[in-house]
Amino acid sequence: QLVESGGGLVKPGGSLRLSCAASGFTFSDYYISWIRQSPGRGLEWISYISGASTTYFYADSVKGRFTISRDNAENSLYLQMSSLRAEDTAVYYCARGAPRYMDVWGRGTTVTVSS
Amino acid sequence: EIVMTQSPATLSVSPGESATLSCRASQSVGSNLAWYQQKPGQAPRLLIYGASTRATGIPARFSGSGSGTEFTLTISTLQSEDSAVYYCQQYNNWPPLTFGGGTKVEIK
Numbered sequence: 001q002l003v004e005s006g007g008g009l010v011k012p013g014g015s016l017r018l019s020c021a022a023s024g025f026t027f028s029d030y031y032i033s034w035i036r037q038s039p040g041r042g043l044e045w046i047s048y049i050s051g052a053s054t055t056y057f058y059a060d061s062v063k064g065r066f067t068i069s070r071d072n073a074e075n076s077l078y079l080q081m082s083s084l085r086a087e088d089t090a091v092y093y094c095a096r097g098a099p100r101y102m103d104v105w106g107r108g109t110t111v112t113v114s115s
Numbered sequence: 116e117i118v119m120t121q122s123p124a125t126l127s128v129s130p131g132e133s134a135t136l137s138c139r140a141s142q143s144v145g146s147n148l149a150w151y152q153q154k155p156g157q158a159p160r161l162l163i164y165g166a167s168t169r170a171t172g173i174p175a176r177f178s179g180s181g182s183g184t185e186f187t188l189t190i191s192t193l194q195s196e197d198s199a200v201y202y203c204q205q206y207n208n209w210p211p212l213t214f215g216g217g218t219k220v221e222i223k
Contacts, residue, residue: 033212043159043202043214057210093158099209101149103170105158 002032002094007109014084014113020077020094020106028052028072031098034079037108038090047079048098057099062088084113117141117208121201121215128193129223136188136218138203143183147207150179150188153217154199162201163188190220198222 006018020032033048047068049056056068067080077094089112095102118141128134138148146166151159161170163179166186176191190197203215 042216043204045210045212045214048210048212059211095158098206099212100147100206101161101164101204102159103161103164105160107158 002096002104002106004092004094004106004109007092007111009112009114010084011115012085012113015080015082016084016111018079018081018092018094018109018111020079022075022077022096025096025104027070027075030096031055032070032077033095033098033102034066034068034077035093035095035102035105036088036090036111037093038087041087041090044090045098049077081111084111086113089113116211117144117205117213119203119205119213119215121203121218123218124216125219125221127221127223130193130195132193134190134193134197134220136190136201136220138181138186138188138215140184140186140205142208144205144207146182147205148179148181148186149204149206150177151202151204152197152199153202159202193220193222195222 003021028051046059049068065083070077091108093108094106096104120139122137148166150163153159167179200217200219202217
């Protein structure tokens, strides 16, 4: 399973680091994605990273502001978010699988960007 | 970027009937299409991948078809627990992976 944490309320321009803890599978064998969902933008894939951290991609909407990383020894995935904007307000999910379908999802963590 | 368009936005179906959901891609995605089910307050759950292969544990009443740009998710013998929003997602041309806007299935 996957369990996200680290969400909260942050002011515009601020930073936040999300975490995703994995269990029940060999974490290092899988690409993992971050996907977010907001009422206005639906489901939006924002980033993924390969098992060995050698490959990663970002959506244009977050490129240059968000950084994905992982620690396979800790079975953990991270998303460092900076220069946050109101439109980054969403539920953030980590999900196993990319660049294909995602077969295991966490329950999500909520990020609210507001002054 | 491939744009995924789902229709209808909302579908109201009686228990025991079938529901047919459509997903259209702005360009061919081959068979690289997945369907997800999302209930309120829950994460999406993978139903179908490869356009027609059911994910582990998914009941046989869920079936997917199509290729190229036109895809269909059929839910036969609809049950009350099938009330949810259904999303399609392409993984043929990436990045980015893209999702449709969803179809809400309501049970009459």
